[in-house]
Amino acid sequence: MTDRPIDPDVDLHIPAQRSEPLAPVLAVIAAGGALGALARYAVQSALPAGPVGFPWATFWINVSGCLLIAVLMVLITEVRRAHRLVRPFLGVGVLGGYTTFSTYAVDIQRLVTAGRAVPGLLYLAGTLAAALAAVAAGMWLTRRLAGVR
Secondary structure (H helix, E strand, O other), rough: OOOOOOOOOOOOOOOOHOOOOOHHHHHHHHHHHHHHHHHHHHHHHHOOOOOOOOOOOHHHHHHHHHHHHHHHHHHHOOOOOOOOOOHHHHHHHHHHHOOOOOHHHHHHHHHOOOOOOOHHHHHHHHHHHHHHHHHHHHHHHHHHHHOOO
């Protein structure tokens, strides 16, 4: 167990941090979300569904997004303290807008509804396994490169 706060950017024991203005946080989340959604659109346009209709673009977007979120979180919580708007901008905004687990759920439903239950279940389990592996790999690699134990 660690004695670090759940959110290292906010210490609710400090009265000034309990009443920080919300507008800058919402603004950077919105700006980051727009950028992330544009990046997702670019990847989905570059990787259209193949002849078998498997949603590879959504798969790779979610897996790469999980890897990047892991890298970001290690960098801003273990390597170097970041400005308080970095995590909302990059983590919630850009990477939250880039990843698309709602599309993942719809893709599974479409595959199953189309009578392709096996590919749908493989996509369900494969995305989960690959996303978790990407998080673990991103954390391990970032810690190793940054020299964090």
